[in-house]
Amino acid sequence: MIQTHTIAPIATIQTPFKEKFGIPRQPNLVAAQGRLRFTNPKLSWDAIKGIEQHSHLWLLFLFDQHLDKDWKPQVRPPRLGGNEKVGVLATRSTFRPNNIGMSVVRLLKVESENNQPVLLVEGVDLLDGTPIVDIKPYIPYADSIECASSEMAESAPEALLNVVLSPLAEQKVETHHLSDTFVTLVKKVLEQDPRPTYKRTKVDDKIYGILLDEYNITWRVINCDPNPSSENTPIT
Ligand code: SAM
Structure with missing residues (x-):
């Protein structure tokens, strides 16, 4: 039984x-x-x-x-x-x-x-x-097993997007006195490209929102140039 x-x-x-x-x-x-x-x-x-x-x-x-x-x-x-x-x-x-x-x-x-x-x-x-x-x-x-392996998930996913704050987002960081820790959290979350898998690394007109703590973070992907100095995910 x-x-x-x-x-x-x-x-x-x-x-x-x-x-x-x-x-x-x-x-x-x-x-x-x-x-x-x-x-x-x-x-x-x-x-x-x-x-x-x-x-x-x-x-x-x-x-x-x-x-x-x-x-x-x-x-x-x-x-x-x-x-x-x-x-x-x-x-x-x-x-x-x-x-x-x-x-x-x-x-x-x-x-x-x-x-x-x-x-x-x-x-x-x-x-x-x-x-x-x-x-x-x-x-x-x-x-912690030293010889462990996973062919399916060999290593941590790499950052897929380079995240930059728009001028408006910079301004909001100032006026809301947002901590560096919070801004880093936002950037790290977006770097992973939370969009559905089929959209990853693709440019996309849509403005997305993510609720983190009490803030609605809006963002979009404006280019997918792998060059990390390019701006591809401004947070508004
Ligand atoms: N580390 C855990 C594990 O391996 O069992 C979770 C891995 S799971 C793939 C992580 C995802 O779980 C998150 O990206 C989120 O979408 C989802 N998640 C987190 N909390 C949840 C909850 N309370 N109910 C349903 N899904 C949740």
């Missing part, structure tokens, strides 16, 4: 990513920060004693935006151009049995908020409000 087991989230994570569009495809591609707050009352200071001895943590979470969506045994990963089909279990697809995701992130510090712990982490690829079902320390001797 197949056993079933119910799992309940233990925490939620606050991230700058207010919509799925633009979220990096894996952790640590962008130094986006997240704040983990426990929702299970049994988990507080006692449960995280010693956690600062680990530089990185595994976050196991639910792809909660897909809980009502079906999954298929085969998927077309964007990494393979979006045309080739491979087995769902050979990928990190977000449409999968049990909707469980896993991301390794850097633990920056433990803060206190209303006397409750908040874990500040960096490198997240999660939507704001994603339910976390478990947190485990990243243990280098076991989790």
Whole structure:
């Protein structure tokens, strides 16, 4: 008989990513920060004693935006151009049995908020409000495998676009007193070219918007000259 087991989230994570569009495809591609707050009352200071001895943590979470969506045994990963089909279990697809995701992130510090712990982490690829079902320390001797390889995803995706701020965006950075960290986050997110795979590296008239924190960042691709000194993605 197949056993079933119910799992309940233990925490939620606050991230700058207010919509799925633009979220990096894996952790640590962008130094986006997240704040983990426990929702299970049994988990507080006692449960995280010693956690600062680990530089990185595994976050196991639910792809909660897909809980009502079906999954298929085969998927077309964007990494393979979006045309080739491979087995769902050979990928990190977000449409999968049990909707469980896993991301390794850097633990920056433990803060206190209303006397409750908040874990500040960096490198997240999660939507704001994603339910976390478990947190485990990243243990280098076991989790980092020197001879590991992945023909499907050999290395981190390279920056595809050179991002420049339009004069209007420069002005908004000034008037809203936006931090260098936030501007870097915006640039790093756009460098990955969040558009659908078939549009990547193509010029496109459309003006796109991405919600990051409380800002709607609008941008477009005006040329795809690989010369990094050319301006191809002004942010307005
Ligand atoms: N590192 C994780 C893994 O391998 O399980 C996630 C990889 S998955 C390819 C990353 C994508 O998940 C993001 O680009 C975003 O589109 C999507 N995503 C993030 N949070 C989500 C959520 N709560 N529900 C559904 N999709 C989400």
